Amino acid sequence: MTDPALQMxxxxxxYGSGDQEVVALDCDELTIAxxxxxxxVGPSGSGKTTxxxxxxxxxxxxxxxxxxxxxxxxxxxxxxxxxxxxxxVGFVFQTVNLVPFLTARENxxxxxxxxxxRSRNGAKAKERADQLLDELGLTDRAGNLSSELSGGQRxxxxxxxxxxxxxALVLFDExxxxxxSKLGDQVVKxxxxxxxxxxxxxxxxxxxxxxxxxxxxxxxIEDGRITD
Amino acid sequence: MKLALRELRRRPGRFLAATAVLTVxxxxxxxxxxxxDGLLAGATGAYRAQPADAIVYSTNARESLVRSRIEAPIxxxxxxxxxxxxxxxxxxxxxxxxxxxxxxxxxxxxxxxLGYEMAPRGxxxxxxxxxxxxxxxxxxxxxxxxxxxxxxxxxRTEVEVVGFVEDTNYAGQTALWASLDTWxxxxxxxxxxxxxxxxxxxxxxxxxxxxxxxxxxxxxxxTEGATxxxxxxxxxxxxxxVSQQRSTFNQIIGVTTVIALVxxxxxxxxxxxERTALYGILKAIGGSSRTLFGGVLLQxxxxxxxxxxxxxxxAVALASVIPPGTLPFVVTGQRILTSVVLMVVAAMVGCAFSxxxxxxxxxxxxxxxxx
Numbered sequence: 243m244t245d246p247a248l249q250m251x252x253x254x255x256x257y258g259s260g261d262q263e264v265v266a267l268d269c270d271e272l273t274i275a276x277x278x279x280x281x282x283v284g285p286s287g288s289g290k291t292t293x294x295x296x297x298x299x300x301x302x303x304x305x306x307x308x309x310x311x312x313x314x315x316x317x318x319x320x321x322x323x324x325x326x327x328x329x330x331v332g333f334v335f336q337t338v339n340l341v342p343f344l345t346a347r348e349n350x351x352x353x354x355x356x357x358x359x360r361s362r363n364g365a366k367a368k369e370r371a372d373q374l375l376d377e378l379g380l381t382d383r384a385g386n387l388s389s390e391l392s393g394g395q396r397x398x399x400x401x402x403x404x405x406x407x408x409x410a411l412v413l414f415d416e417x418x419x420x421x422x423s424k425l426g427d428q429v430v431k432x433x434x435x436x437x438x439x440x441x442x443x444x445x446x447x448x449x450x451x452x453x454x455x456x457x458x459x460x461x462x463i464e465d466g467r468i469t470d
Numbered sequence: 471m472k473l474a475l476r477e478l479r480r481r482p483g484r485f486l487a488a489t490a491v492l493t494v495x496x497x498x499x500x501x502x503x504x505x506x507d508g509l510l511a512g513a514t515g516a517y518r519a520q521p522a523d524a525i526v527y528s529t530n531a532r533e534s535l536v537r538s539r540i541e542a543p544i545x546x547x548x549x550x551x552x553x554x555x556x557x558x559x560x561x562x563x564x565x566x567x568x569x570x571x572x573x574x575x576x577x578x579x580x581x582x583x584l585g586y587e588m589a590p591r592g593x594x595x596x597x598x599x600x601x602x603x604x605x606x607x608x609x610x611x612x613x614x615x616x617x618x619x620x621x622x623x624x625x626r627t628e629v630e631v632v633g634f635v636e637d638t639n640y641a642g643q644t645a646l647w648a649s650l651d652t653w654x655x656x657x658x659x660x661x662x663x664x665x666x667x668x669x670x671x672x673x674x675x676x677x678x679x680x681x682x683x684x685x686x687x688x689x690x691x692x693t694e695g696a697t698x699x700x701x702x703x704x705x706x707x708x709x710x711x712v713s714q715q716r717s718t719f720n721q722i723i724g725v726t727t728v729i730a731l732v733x734x735x736x737x738x739x740x741x742x743x744e745r746t747a748l749y750g751i752l753k754a755i756g757g758s759s760r761t762l763f764g765g766v767l768l769q770x771x772x773x774x775x776x777x778x779x780x781x782x783x784x785a786v787a788l789a790s791v792i793p794p795g796t797l798p799f800v801v802t803g804q805r806i807l808t809s810v811v812l813m814v815v816a817a818m819v820g821c822a823f824s825x826x827x828x829x830x831x832x833x834x835x836x837x838x839x840x841x
Contacts, residue, residue, distance in 0.1 A: 291837050294837055295834045295837050298837070300754055300833050300834040300836070300837060301834050324753070324756055324758045325756065327754060327755060327756045327833070328755065328756020328757075329756070333754055333755055333836070335751060335754075335836055335837065339747070339748070339751045339836070341748065341752075342748075343477050343481050344473070344476060352473060352755075355471075355472050356473075356752060356761055357756065403755070407756075413837070415837050
């Protein structure tokens with residue numbers, strides 16, 4: 243049996259102490275299978291971002307254990323977490339946030355370049371970037387700067403960047419919030435197709451109920467607790 | 471690193487203002503340095519050209535060639551010191567000169583007539599004949615050529631220029647190198663109060679075999695305190711105005727470097743603030759603070775190097791258009807290298823102020839924010 247993409251057990255994130263203590267996340271159990279797409283839904287301040295940040299190694303939990311792709315990241319140091327993020331998870335942020343002075347292809351390669359000497363062989367990285375651009379239908383836009391791409395193309399480049407390191411888990415932070423409904427729909431379909439075709443797990447943080455139709459499962463979160 | 475280089479290449483406009491200011495500062499650094507070198511060259515050339523390790527003045531001269539006088543017994547004592555390999559007499563007199571072709575010229579050329587025994591760099595071992603001098607090349611700025619005559623001092627003693635030598639001026643005055651006999655006769659004619667006997671000189675230049683500092687002390691002991699012996703470097707530093715000029719210019723150069731540091735510091739602090747969101751994203755996808763700051767550092771160093779290259783070109787161009795003997799401006803490889811190092815160090819220290827800001831950027835902020 244293969245390891246789940248994400249296994250969170252007894253994870254709590256607490257800010258402050260004593261009377262000032264604020265529990266941002268209190269998650270008894272969350273397991274995401276290796277090719278599962280989960281929509282994480284909840285109101286603002288419910289703990290969606292905290293959960294995603296902990297799952298992606300951006301934040302460390304106060305208590306509990308977090309395993310991504312079978313690797314326990316609970317006790318990793320800051321620099322080990324940096325390496326973990328570069329090699330084991332993918333992120334797609336709310337406003338895409340491509341590096342504006344890089345081309346679509348270079349935006350994919352930046353993941354590899356950030357690793358410096360620890361990166362994979364440059365030729366292999368280029369091969370991987372070209373393959374992803376081809377699969378995302380962006381081959382003819384590979385040399386364009388992000389300002390020369392449409393919103394949908396930028397989102398596809400961001401998805402390509404998230405997939406560059408063959409991640410066990412990709413975290414999407416409200417990927418449709420900046421897009422109109424038609425484009426948003428296309429992007430969510432694209433996300434589903436890309437994740438399913440690779441067997442990669444994904445958590446999609448969203449306020450948008452339409453996204454839940456494309457997810458394998460919807461997880462609701464409120465006041466830091468998973469409600470179903 | 472590639473990221474930083476690509477930003478420089480693709481967005482040169484955003485670095486233009488900082489590069490322009492740094493270029494102006496680098497030009498200023500090189501110009502100030504060139505002026506200092508020019509002034510020092512004009513003040514110290516006669517000593518730097520000496521094939522010697524030490525200079526012996528009389529004690530009452532207070533380390534000045536103009537006031538010094540060494541008589542024959544003292545010279546004998548110096549020559550007898552262990553470690554003294556060779557001794558040569560040196561004489562000097564500073565006089566206004568008129569071109570022989572214009573004996574009534576109202577504007578005098580400031581000259582220093584120097585008599586020598588041990589040939590300084592570029593001069594023949596055998597000094598020029600009686601009444602002849604080899605002049606520093608700066609005299610050419612006064613339209614003097616080989617074969618022309620000069621009338622020295624109030625006595626208008628005539629000497630003939632028989633050659634030129636480079637970079638040998640003394641105390642900012644054009645050096646005229648002559649035999650000790652010529653120097654004595656010119657001195658006798660123009661400064662009757664400072665006549666030298668045939669075996670007396672103003673100072674001695676000494677070549678030393680061994681440890682210079684201990685042998686200079688031994689010389690002063692051998693002459694029972696009648697002499698004040700300085701190593702050549704110390705004697706150069708003791709020349710009138712040299713240390714003052716050096717310290718004044720170095721202070722201005724220091725302030726200019728600090729300004730460059732502040733410019734780089736402010737520029738990269740602003741750029742880092744502007745890049746906070748981008749750095750958050752890059753950290754989130756696996757960029758370390760070290761990698762990101764390395765990029766900032768690389769950009770700062772490259773800006774400093776570009777500014778330095780432009781300033782070097784400007785300094786070399788300036789040096790080539792300044793007529794010799796007008797402005798004391800000299801461009802040397804060492805000065806350019808020093809200025810470039812100062813600029814690069816200022817850039818590195820300046821952008822280090824952004825390090826804390828880069829370290830403080832929280833990658834978790836990349837998630838859950840709309841921009």
